[in-house]
Amino acid sequence: xxxxxxxxxxxxxxxxxxxxxxxxxxxxxxxxxxxxxxxxxxxxxxxxxxxxxxxxxxxxxxxxxxxxxxxxxxxxxxxxxxxxxxxxxxxxxxxxxxxxxxxxxxxxxxxxxxxxxxxxxxxxxxxxxxxxxxxxxxxxxxxxxxxxxxxxxxxxxxxxxxxxxxxxxxxxxxxxxxxxxxxxxxxxxxxxxxxxxxxxxxxxxxxxxxxxxxxxxxxxxxxxxxxxxxxxxxxxxxxxxxxxxxxxxxx
Numbered sequence: 001x002x003x004x005x006x007x008x009x010x011x012x013x014x015x016x017x018x019x020x021x022x023x024x025x026x027x028x029x030x031x032x033x034x035x036x037x038x039x040x041x042x043x044x045x046x047x048x049x050x051x052x053x054x055x056x057x058x059x060x061x062x063x064x065x066x067x068x069x070x071x072x073x074x075x076x077x078x079x080x081x082x083x084x085x086x087x088x089x090x091x092x093x094x095x096x097x098x099x100x101x102x103x104x105x106x107x108x109x110x111x112x113x114x115x116x117x118x119x120x121x122x123x124x125x126x127x128x129x130x131x132x133x134x135x136x137x138x139x140x141x142x143x144x145x146x147x148x149x150x151x152x153x154x155x156x157x158x159x160x161x162x163x164x165x166x167x168x169x170x171x172x173x174x175x176x177x178x179x180x181x182x183x184x185x186x187x188x189x190x191x192x193x194x195x196x197x198x199x200x201x202x203x204x205x206x207x208x209x210x211x212x213x214x215x216x217x218x219x220x221x222x223x224x225x226x227x228x229x230x231x232x233x234x235x236x237x238x239x240x241x242x243x244x245x246x247x248x249x250x251x
Contacts (some may be wrong), residue, residue, distance in 0.1 A: 025134035028101040029070050036065035043074065044137045048144065048170025049204060062089075069096045073107045081083055090114045102131035103138065122149045129158060136166035143174055152178040169199050173208055180215055203233035210242060219250035 003126040031037050041056035061071040072093050093111040100108060106127050113119035125145035128138040139162035146155035155178045162171035172195035179188035192212050196205040210225035226243035229236050 025132070027103040027128075027132045027135045027138060029068075030099050030101070030104065031061075031065045031068040031071070033065035033068070033107070036061040036068050036071060039064060040068070040071055040074070045138065045168075046170065047140055047168070049168075050172050051198070053122065055081045067092060067098075069093055069098070069100065069104050069108060072096075073111070087114075092123060103128050103135075106131060122146075126158070129161075134165075136162045136168045136171070139165065140168045140171045140174070143171065143178070147174060147178060147181075152181040167198065169195070169202075172198060173204065176208055176212065180212065185212075185216060189216075201232065203229040203236050203239065206232065207236065210239070210246065214242070214246060219241045222246040223250055 026041075029040055031038050031040075037121055039061040041055045043054045043061065046057070050094045058071060058074045061068060062075045065071065072089040076089040077236045090111050093108060094110065106124060110121050110124055122145045126142040129135075129142045132138045139158045143155040143158035143162065146152070146158065154176065156246070159171045159175040159178060162168040163175065172191060175197060176188050176191040179185070179191060192205065192209045196209060199205050206229040210229065212223045213219070213222035213225055223243050223246035226239045226246060230243060231241035233239075
């Protein structure tokens with residue numbers, strides 16, 4: 001479900017405007033609330049993997065500290081779809097005058113371009129990896145930006161780096177879809193298998209594996225994968241619908 005996952009991730013991160021273990025040197029986030037920082041740390045650890053938890057943590061971080069720069073960035077709704085809904089978060093970012101890490105400065109700079117029609121934030125996001133070369137999450141974000149720009153070949157090295165450094169569970173997921181987009185199905189299958197092995201008790205790896213099997217026209221295997229996702233998370237209604245479609249095709 002690459003399109004859905006990218007839309008969800010980029011919608012929540014917006015002015016992309018739209019896990020395990022991470023390196024010690026993560027991008028510093030500033031807030032008057034230790035709770036908000038902890039919530040954003042957990043949110044970033046789940047990017048591209050558990051998007052429901054990601055969104056819940058971002059919302060909770062904004063509630064804990066309405067002035068937190070990074071929380072407001074990730075709380076924005078995609079302005080391409082609803083720019084006015086994003087504006088209050090942008091205004092909070094523009095009003096922020098506290099300390100900023102290198103990455104936070106990049107996020108803050110993007111907010112200043114909010115009303116420019118010709119500004120392409122996708123070209124800015126990869127700078128985060130340059131600003132914080134020891135933070136796997138920044139490589140994941142850079143990879144997602146390239147995927148959103150329909151540049152999977154450029155996304156691959158960033159996503160592989162995130163896996164090597166983290167590993168970031170979301171990077172397995174996005175890397176598998178990058179390979180699928182490029183038609184490298186053997187690499188895609190191996191990546192999704194690694195994703196399942198890394199998070200066997202989570203529903204999303206099985207949903208992604210189901211998408212892979214659908215692309216391979218192995219509909220019985222796809223149905224089993226989607227059904228496994230639903231068994232783990234009964235709220236995964238999108239997986240249930242895809243399982244039904246796969247069963248119909250398998251007849």
